[in-house]
Amino acid sequence: IAWIIGWALILEYTVGGSAVARGISPNL
Incomplete structure (x- = not known):
């Protein structure tokens, strides 16, 4: 079940x- 947590x-x-990235892009 560890792989589920990792995923x-x-x-x-x-x-x-x-x-x-979407939040920063408009400001640039």
Whole structure:
């Protein structure tokens, strides 16, 4: 079940990073 936690963390990091990128881009 550890792989599920790892996958969830990676997914959260990817989605979070994309959200941050979209939030910063309009300001640049």
